[in-house]
Amino acid sequence: xxxxxxxxxxxxxxxxxxxxxxxxxxxxxxxxVQAMKLRLSQSETLVxxxxxxxxxxxxxxxxxVVIGAMTRHADVANSADVKRVLPALSELAGGIxxxxxxxxxxxxxxxxxxxxxxxxxxxxxxxxxxxxTNRRTIxxxxxxxxxxxxxxxxxxxxxxxxxxxxxxxxxxKFKQPASRFALVGVFVSQGAGGVRVAVTGAKSSVFRxxxxxxxxxxxxxxxxxxxxxxxxxxxxxxxxASAEYRAAMISVMxxxxxxxxxxx
Ligand SMILES: Cc1cc2nc3c(=O)[nH]c(=O)nc-3n(C[C@H](O)[C@H](O)[C@H](O)COP(=O)(O)OP(=O)(O)OC[C@H]3O[C@@H](n4cnc5c(N)ncnc54)[C@H](O)[C@@H]3O)c2cc1C
Numbered sequence: 001x002x003x004x005x006x007x008x009x010x011x012x013x014x015x016x017x018x019x020x021x022x023x024x025x026x027x028x029x030x031x032x033v034q035a036m037k038l039r040l041s042q043s044e045t046l047v048x049x050x051x052x053x054x055x056x057x058x059x060x061x062x063x064x065v066v067i068g069a070m071t072r073h074a075d076v077a078n079s080a081d082v083k084r085v086l087p088a089l090s091e092l093a094g095g096i097x098x099x100x101x102x103x104x105x106x107x108x109x110x111x112x113x114x115x116x117x118x119x120x121x122x123x124x125x126x127x128x129x130x131x132x133t134n135r136r137t138i139x140x141x142x143x144x145x146x147x148x149x150x151x152x153x154x155x156x157x158x159x160x161x162x163x164x165x166x167x168x169x170x171x172x173k174f175k176q177p178a179s180r181f182a183l184v185g186v187f188v189s190q191g192a193g194g195v196r197v198a199v200t201g202a203k204s205s206v207f208r209x210x211x212x213x214x215x216x217x218x219x220x221x222x223x224x225x226x227x228x229x230x231x232x233x234x235x236x237x238x239x240x241a242s243a244e245y246r247a248a249m250i251s252v253m254x255x256x257x258x259x260x261x262x263x264x
Contacts, residue, residue, distance in 0.1 A: 001036050002036070004045060005044060005045040006045070007046070008050065009049075009051065010051050010052065011052055011053075011054055012052055012055055012134060015047055015049055015052055016134050016155065016157050018045075018047045019157075020045060022045065023043060023046070023047055023155070025046075025047050025112075026049060027050075027070060027105075027109030028105040030097070030104050030109070031113045049069070049070050054068075055108070055159060055160075056068045056069075056070040056071050056072075058071060058076065058081060060081050063165050064162045064163060064165065065081075065086050065163045067160060068107075068108075069108025069109075069160055070106050071106060071107050071108075072102065072105065073094075073097075073101065073102040073106070073110075074093070074099070074103045077094035077096075078090075078094075086127075086163060086166075086169070088123070088169040088170045088171050088260075089127075091170075092122075093119075093120075095171075095175075095180065096110075096119055096180065097181075107161055108158040108159075111131065111158065112150060112158055114148050114149060114150050114205065116200070116203065116206070117182045117183070117200060118182075119173065119182060119185055119200060121200055122182075122187035123163065123187050124143060124163075124198075125144070125196065125198035125207070126187035126188065126197060126198035126208075127140075127164060127169065127187075127189050127191075128140060128164055128196060129161050129162060129164070130161070131161055132158070132159045132162065133152070133157055133158050134156065134157040144205050145205070146205050147204040164191065164192070167190050167191045167192075168189070168190050168264050169189035169190070169191075169261055170188055170257040170259075170260035171185065171186070171187040171188075171257060172185070172253045173185030173200075174201075174249050174252075174253055181201065182201035183201050183241055183246065184199065184200075184201045184241075184249040185200040185253065186198070186200075187200075188254055188257040190216075190261065194213075194217055195213050197213050197254060199250050202236055202246045202249075202250060204234070209250065211228050211229070211231070212228050212230070212250070212251070212254050215227070215228045216258065220262070221258065222255040222259045225251055225254040225257075226251050226255040228254070229247075230247045230248075230251055231247065232247045
């Protein structure tokens with residue numbers, strides 16, 4: 001690991017003020033510290049958000065679940081409110097990594113990191129979430145811009161994510177057994193905005209699957225999802241799975257997610 005300066009502000013405004021060129025925010029450290037240990041990431045200053053109390057917490061507000069950026073995955077998984085109002089999201093959080101990752105990792109860190117196999121980005125797209133930062137609000141559909149790339153500007157701090165509550169929704173992933181990241185994960189939701197389907201783990205960035213959205217809008221059934229042939233264009237291929245296999249798994253995971261959503 002390269003050496004760095006360390007700052008631990010007590011509120012969001014001080015955190016933003018402490019940010020300088022070549023600085024990075026440190027949330028749960030579950031992705032950033034690994035990257036620093038491997039010398040894949042070098043920052044002159046780490047601005048630790050761990051002491052910023054006003055960034056953590058969960059509110060249910062006018063049909064929305066609003067989650068502070070520093071809320072840990074375990075807190076979302078165990079929240080009685082989230083379980084009651086948006087169980088798909090608590091189940092997603094409960095399936096991330098292992099207990100240490102869930103007790104340290106945060107929703108803000110997860111979406112800022114934009115790992116192509118991460119789970120929360122699928123919820124952001126499938127639920128039509130809004131990202132709140134210290135400067136503006138960003139439509140979830142415009143947030144993920146590529147491999148580990150987002151619409152965030154240098155020093156922009158995610159403060160919260162708000163998820164509209166759908167009529168029904170579910171997230172199902174086919175896990176990489178060692179890390180539990182998604183080889184393919186599919187989040188399906190049906191609500192005021194219609195049917196939305198987001199896929200993670202299958203391309204360089206999370207994406208909405210137009211073929212599945214069209215088919216499920218016509219009939220929200222397991223068989224409809226399973227019958228969709230997802231094009232293999234741009235689908236990842238690696239030692240874990242070919243592009244053809246991943247494309248086929250998208251329909252299978254979507255079908256399972258529809259079954260879970262309908263059973264609620
Ligand atoms: C073994 C293992 C298994 C995992 N399995 C899964 C899995 O199954 N599913 C899954 O989704 N994820 C998984 N993860 C990733 C995990 O969810 C991390 O918590 C997440 O990727 C990063 O969150 P963090 O809070 O640790 O962020 P950090 O590692 O602290 O930061 C990540 C990035 O986000 C930036 N950042 C952090 N907070 C903010 C903010 N508020 N505003 C702006 N930028 C910010 C940082 O500067 C950094 O660039 C796994 C990780 C590990 C180590």
